[in-house]
Amino acid sequence: MEYNPKEIEAKWQKIWDDLKCFNAKDDFSLPKYYALVEFPYPSGEGLHVGHPRPYTALDIIARKRRLQGYNVLFPMGWDAFGLPTENYAMKHKLHPAAVTKNNIARFKKQLKSIGYSFDWDREISTTDPKYYRWTQWIFLQLFKHGLAYKKNMSINYCTSCKVGLANEEVVDGRCERCGAEVVKKMKNQWMLKITDYADKLIEGLTDLDYLESIKAQQINWIGKSTGAEVYFKLTNISEPLVVYTTRPDTLYGVTYMVISPEHPYLEEYKLLIENIDEIREYQTESSKKSDFERSEIAKEKTGVEIKGIKAVNPVNNKEISIWVSDYVLMSYGTGAIMAVPGHDKRDYEFAKKFNLPIIEVVSGGDLSVEAYTDIEEGVMVNSGIIDGLEVKDAKVKIIEYIESKGIGKAKDNFKLRDWVFSRQRYWGEPIPLVYCDTCGWVPIEESELPLLLPDLETYEPAEDGESPLSKITDWVNTTCPKCGKPAKRETDTMPNWAGSSWYFLRYIDPHNDEAFASKEKIAYWMPVDWYNGGMEHVTLHLLYSRFWHKFLYDIGYVNTPEPYSKRTAHGMILGENNEKMSKSRGNVVNPDKVIDDYGADTLRMYEMFIGDFEKSAPWSENGVKGCRRFIERAFKMTDFMTEEDNYSKDMETLMHQTIKKVTKDFEIMKFNTAIAQLMAFTNAIYAKGSITKKEFADFLILLNPVSPHVTEELWSLCGFPGYIHQQKWPQYDEAKTVEDEIEIVIQINGRNKTKIFISSDMSREDMEQLVYKNQEILNVLEGKQPKKVIAVPKRLINIVV
């Protein structure tokens, strides 16, 4: 019998499709399991071998769960709005919807050829109006609950193309396409108040089964800090300058202040600023730098003193200067800082450069050399009312003081910023709001949803950086849903994070026209039991979707405060040259080719055998061959299968060990070692030269989640009853996983000397006695007297002489 994967795989994929055997059942009496993988962005390039790694991993879990008796939901869909599709459509004068349709068809065909057990009847696409109707609906709820608001935010603007650019389209401060200079341009944009959920997003992590590194990244991204807001009086101006500081205890060390070049006071009080021209010039210069560049070129501080306005340190009433510098970012805190050059490295550098005073307020260090920043603990000096106190106590006292004087208050702050929800692009969900001169921003009626994307001749953004939708006047011009007067539609669209923020809910009830999903079905299926995705989505997507879900929970539409009870992450697959796979590096491996040469079962197995699932690993064609070889060896085991319907005596222990290892390793994503165990089992069978019917059947079930086609085929070839996907996962008996006789090592002073066989249940005491009785041990002791004997059952005996 020849192993012919092409024939076998096509045959079984058709049978599974016809039987719909992997479809989830909405039978609420069954135990459920919801396995989720991140749905792909259907790019024009099609799949590369990196995609199947996470899909195969959770397909293994999904298939195993079905064999364990669960009603499994394992869905797939398309995150299909986005920039590359739109750019491609523009370039080739096509409709983005048509491009999307083609790309999806290609992706789907590729995924189907790998034999995943997705429930294709629940397929969704974020670009489907029936889907984005509900994306818009959720946005409207956010708006109605005051979580969406407009704010002036800067965008990257190409001075030559006259369009807004995404961060990734800006390369070294220049436009990726034309090479012209990119500047920051202010635009009034929709924002979502994710910061209202900052505390909840941290607290919610506590009981979740997320990888610790994922939790750490989320917590660091949210970046909660505890400190105070302090109001500094300004000369000539009645409004104070508000700063945020985590170290209010260092207030006496403040010798100057710095505000960001984007700070609104510069515009508001320009008439009072004597050197406004100089400052304007500085603003222009810094607008060309990205925030990241500002941090990168931090070696040399730049800045301009504001002439004509001074600030007053509220604790000692000293007049201090105010500077503008781009090391202060408008996006964090209040966009202004109190500078404590004695104890902050950046402030120290700045003070040195511009000859500003430096005062020590926490004792220790040598301020003539560098800032003293090791100040989590210490004693306050030169510090008025908190002089002599420990840092910890000083913080408490100074906050009490500033609160009582009305010059500040305790405040938590977050690194997390609100979510910029506007894109000046065509290929995204239209924002379902209209602007009325009388009523302001008004949501369209929910019955009017979906608000469809109008068809366009051209998808180029308008010359002023506005969305292409702004050019269709008969779409833009509408009437106010509230007062009926003429009004204008919002022309910005949503970012592609929108559709992916709730897609796991739509899979539950994908054809529902009354709600995004029915409450009963949500109650049954949620939360997602296991969600696997890339580490690169751990901050943005994962936080955004947790935010939306928490919001839906708060307004009563979902039944769990968290969407995913478990979240894991996979490592990247690199090219054979150990570099990231990319077209430009020419090291992309296409799964179609691997399937054509070796079969889908081999591809799946190698994806899992390639290495530690959580780490990146380079592709190796030779490694693929090894997996194919193993499948062939498994196939040929039928040649020496016997008719016995039990485990043979000499294979019993290995059989139980194998069931145990595979069962456990799949759960902890150690797919590589589970497969290694199956290989070791096969090697033992080949050494013995025979396998019983029962052994082979259980071996096939263990291998089935990894390589489903060939195991179905062998199951049927052997005449076993039914289909393999209908079987029960094998059970192991812990007692039978242990050998009766085991080999242990004998060490002298920690060095291996010899090995002996003992009964595996021998007690520690009996093992110690062996040192004086066992001839083998007496030989290696060469008459030396043991000073101490350490015996570890099942492991070793170490003799100290």
Added chain:
RNA sequence: GCGGAUGUGGCGGAAUUGGCAGACGCGUUGGUCUUAGGAGCCAAUACGGAAGUGUGCAGGUUCAAGUCCUGUCAUCCGCACCA
């Protein structure tokens, strides 16, 4: 600079609570079968002639360290100077 990781044979990688370092696979070498084999099967394979030495490097704890502690070096990923 900050945050997250990672360093084990020629290569990918194994190794409960500290307990035989190198499972399994690749590659390589030899054997066998064959008209033939870039197929299959069998065997060997960390280094060293050996005593020994070996998990990035230097210390430490321990009967015993890849695993724990201290310091250090290197590489990768992410980033918004986080006040």
